[in-house]
Structures are given as structure tokens and as C-alpha cells.
Amino acid sequence: MEKVEVEITTKELLERYNERFADKKDITLKDLSEMKESGISAEMFLEFLREKYDYLFHGSRNEISFADGVKPSKDGVIFSSDNPSVAILKAIYRNNAKNLGYPLNLKEDKSNMVLVIDEPQEDTIGEKGYVYVISDKTGFKRDPNSNWQYLKENTAEENTPFVKRVEVERADFKYPVQVN
Numbered sequence: 001m002e003k004v005e006v007e008i009t010t011k012e013l014l015e016r017y018n019e020r021f022a023d024k025k026d027i028t029l030k031d032l033s034e035m036k037e038s039g040i041s042a043e044m045f046l047e048f049l050r051e052k053y054d055y056l057f058h059g060s061r062n063e064i065s066f067a068d069g070v071k072p073s074k075d076g077v078i079f080s081s082d083n084p085s086v087a088i089l090k091a092i093y094r095n096n097a098k099n100l101g102y103p104l105n106l107k108e109d110k111s112n113m114v115l116v117i118d119e120p121q122e123d124t125i126g127e128k129g130y131v132y133v134i135s136d137k138t139g140f141k142r143d144p145n146s147n148w149q150y151l152k153e154n155t156a157e158e159n160t161p162f163v164k165r166v167e168v169e170r171a172d173f174k175y176p177v178q179v180n
Helices: 010-020 029-037 042-053 084-092
Strands: 056-060 077-081 099-101 115-118 128-134 140-142 149-153 164-169 177-179
Touching: 010 042, 029 042, 029 164, 042 056, 042 084, 042 128, 042 164, 056 084, 077 084, 084 128, 084 164
Parallel strands: 115 177
Antiparallel strands: 056 077, 056 128, 077 149, 099 115, 128 164, 140 149
């Protein structure tokens, strides 16, 4: 009997991983390793989720519990993005350098996605972080100065629930980083 090879498209692979992780709230680096070996990056998977479900993403180095949800910043705002590359950036790089610069408006091909870090602190650059997947966009408004950022004014300090926590690592941010 002759062995027949079946070519699986990227979209079919993404659908399979989506089904595999459908009931899984916590997606770890270990969970993602097989997916990455098959050529699907964390960013591609998150982009697939955004396109399929219209999710927003919040990146943080902190591991946030599902019970707590995403907390507002000290200014009372929750920042999120519909762009997975930005969420991965925020999950790995802390905003504690003299300047953490990246474009507020990304080109469709993301060719202008360059992160500039001026005078980083010891913990500005992390090894891993988390992308929180937000399904309820209630209260989020697109920032008029950006084509990827959403803001939720949260003066009542209500936390925002998330449906998945995806662990990412520094290698998941595939764009140039310039450290000064």
C-alpha cells in the first residue's frame, strides 16, 4: 500500500489548535511548543483568535489570576490592543526604561514595528510574560491616536475579566529591538 501525504494548510492547523485549546483557559509555553514546531507562532495563533472571535489582548509580565481580572493602571485606565504583536511586546518589555518607544500606528505588514528602549532598567527586558485574551469589549474605545490601541476608562477600579491566559517568551516578539 502506498503512503499518501496530505498537506495541511496553515488555516487548518490553526483551526486544529483552536479546537485543542477551546476549553483550556491557561495556554502555557509547553502547550505552544508543538504548535511552534509545526510553523505556527504565538502571534499567528493570537491573530487567528482575533479574526475569528474579535478579541482584544492585554500584555503583562505579571501572572494575573482569572478571579482578579485585568486591573486598571494607576491612572484608572486599562490598555488593550487588537494587535497580538503589541500585546506580546507589552508582555515581555516593561515600560520602566527612560523611554520605551514603538509606533502608535502600525503599517498593515508591520514593517514599521521597531521597539526602541532608551536606558533600560535591570528588569525592563523579560524572558516571558502573558497575553490576556479579553472577549468582552464593553467600555473599551479605540484610541483616536492609534490604529491598534483600545482604552477603557475605569475610574471605578473595576477589573476586566479575560477568557484565556497565553504564556509567551521573548523569542515570540519577532521584531527589531534597539537598545540605547
